[in-house]
Amino acid sequence: MPLTLYLLALAVFAQGTSEFMLSGLVPGIAQDLGVSVPAAGSLTSAFAAGMIVGAPAMTLLVLRRSRRATLFAFLAVFLLAHVAGALTTSYAVLLATRIVAALANAGFLAVALATAAALVGPDATGRATSVLLGGTTLACVVGVPGGALLGQFLGWRAAFWAVAALCLPALVAVARSVPAGRPGGDAHGNVRDELRVLRGPRLLVVLALGALVNAATFCTFTYLASVATEVTGVARPWIPALLALFGLGSFVGVTVAGRFSDARPLPVLVGGGAALCAGWTLFTWAASSVPATLVLAFVQGALSFAVGSTLIARALHAASGAPLLAGGCATAALNVGAALGPWAGGLVIDGGLGERAVPAVSAALVALALVAGAAAFGRQRLRAAMSP
Structure with a gap:
């Protein structure tokens, strides 16, 4: 893998840290700025919304610009947004900086995914994607x-x-190491042509599956601390270690999947998806056991990100004629899942089913993805068989 990929992963690590770190900073922000805890928590929602909207919007804005200049600009804006956030005493300004940072993060990740695919070629897209997403898992x-x-x-x-x-x-590395070609490729197409590529049914299915799998992941990950304390009986001081164990599993899953997702994507998706669904189902029944919770936190983190990273690589393959917009849409789809999953988990908790039901929701979401994927695959095979 080119060194440039690992330098881009450093930037993704910084951005992933920013996206997830607010979960531990909300009380301090609320007290310092004189706002309620829910208001401070809405900073996370604002970031997620910015990622969903920003991924496709930012990529359209920079479709024909230099990938080096684009990555540098997005990362510089992201950096300045955090400087402004660190200096402000106004909640409104801090909220605005989170939205700006999310837009920059979404644009950077979309261009970085397209750049990674361009640097290594189609036979190693999955492995290159795993290197980039390794930055998120390390975060x-x-x-x-x-x-x-x-x-x-x-x-x-x-x-x-x-x-x-x-x-x-990372900013210095981008300026010195990233090639200056266009992020969307050097072909002289137009926006309409690239949007036409994105309407392909194969890509739409992959994006939908990515959203469902990521929803399952963040459904349980968001409430993992609550499940561990309320159902498993883990003491609160050990919760950071449990979350880190899930993160370590996700890093292992991304790394291992990167070795196989290019040559054998279907076994990774089908086998990994089935194991993921079974794991969330098992977690539902075994959540009261400390050893089972520890093992499943690692295993489910690994399976979730192995399947998720493979789906991103498949999205880039499915839209090879529009790699930048495909990266933007994949980023948006993952963040739709990241917003949908916690909402679904919150519904079952508020509905009186308790924290134990949260992994069951994750299992249902993965099962839905498996059924949808099987239906789409069967329809594709039937259409191919009936074609002259």
Whole structure:
């Protein structure tokens, strides 16, 4: 893999840390800025909304610009948004910086995915994708607990400064290492042609499956601390270790899947998806056991990100004629899932079914993805058989 990919992964690590670290900073932000805890928590929702809207919108804006200049600009805006957030005493300004940072993050990730595919070629797209997403999984393992510790001992602003500092070496690396070609490729197509590629049924199915799998992942991950304390009986001081265990599993899953998702994507998706559904079902019944919870946190993290990263690679393959917009749509689909999953988990908790029912929702979402994928695959085979 080219060194440039690992430098881009450093930027993705910083951005992933920023996206997830607020879960440990909300109380401090609420107290410092004089707002309610739900208001401070809405900063996370604002970031997710910015990612959903920003991924396709930002890619359309930079479709024919240099990938080096585009990545540099997005990362610079992301850095400056965190500097402004660290300095402000206004909740409204902080909310605005989160939206701006999300737009920049969405644009950066979309261009980075297209750049990774262009650097390695179609036979190694899955592995290149796994390197980039490895930055996100490492953010769960190292960045989020680190941000929480900084917030606890030095205040929430220190975590924002740390994210800005992480962006500096990545900014230099982008300027020096990323090729200057167009992020959408060097072909002289137009926006209408690229949008036509995105309407292909194969790509739409892959994006829908990615949203469902990611919804299942974040449904349980968002409430994993509650499940562990209320059902399993894990003491609160051990919750960061449990979350880090899930993150470590996700890093392993992304790395291993990257080795196989190019040559054998169907076994990874079918086998991994079936195992993922079975794992969430088992978690529903075994959540009261501490050893089972620890093992399943690692295993489900690995399976979730193995299947998810493979689906992203398939999206890039399915829309090879519009790699930049495909990356933007994949980013948006994953964030739709990241918003849908916690909402669905919250519904069953508020409905009186309790935290134990949350993994069951994840299992149902993966089962729905498996059924939808099987139906789409069967329809494709039938259409091919009936074609002259």
